[in-house]
Amino acid sequence: NAGVTQTPKFQVLKTGQSMTLQCAQDMNHNSMYWYRQDPGMGLRLIYYSASEGTTDKGEVPNGYNVSRLNKREFSLRLESAAPSQTSVYFCASSTSGHTDTQYFGPGTRLTVL
């Protein structure tokens, strides 16, 4: 099993450009999450999907959109990137509830110039 995979690993964007971060899990998990991690701050939840077909905002959703394409895949889209979105983005999944173990992907390091 690959676990949670993310693409791309690195990305540089110019302000105003758009991009989609891809995430897939092969553990048959119901719940999936997108976090961002910034120096001096903890992981912050951007969006989550409790189950296939549902998505909800987390702590810092502004400037992002998500799509739960199917049970395996959960994508994060930046419509118009801003320098404040420079961060490391992690996707995670869990079997069902938020108290379950979360399995994280390797992360995408995004720089917005």
Added chain:
Amino acid sequence: SQKIEQNSEALNIQEGKTATLTCNYTNYSPAYLQWYRQDPGRGPVFLLLIRENEKEKRKERLKVTFDTTLKQSLFHITASQPADSATYLCALGSGGYQKVTFGIGTKLQVIP
């Protein structure tokens, strides 16, 4: 506002000793607490979960305590090894997906 405090300073410890990391919180009533390990350039890896009605949890060389009166969790690694060097994150949850809050982590360096 809710706040989690982990010692942002790196913790250096001699190999073989017990490492103790602290997670303090304020303005929070967590239902559970989790500890994760994160290596440079990688995603966090789950280690242990302890619920509010549990005082202590153990897994191999790891031990977690949870004191809801002191609003504190201690994470112990006994017989520490250089391979234990990493950043350790605590995460608190009180119900609902939006209620999971991560600390910034403590970097542990085990010196041979």
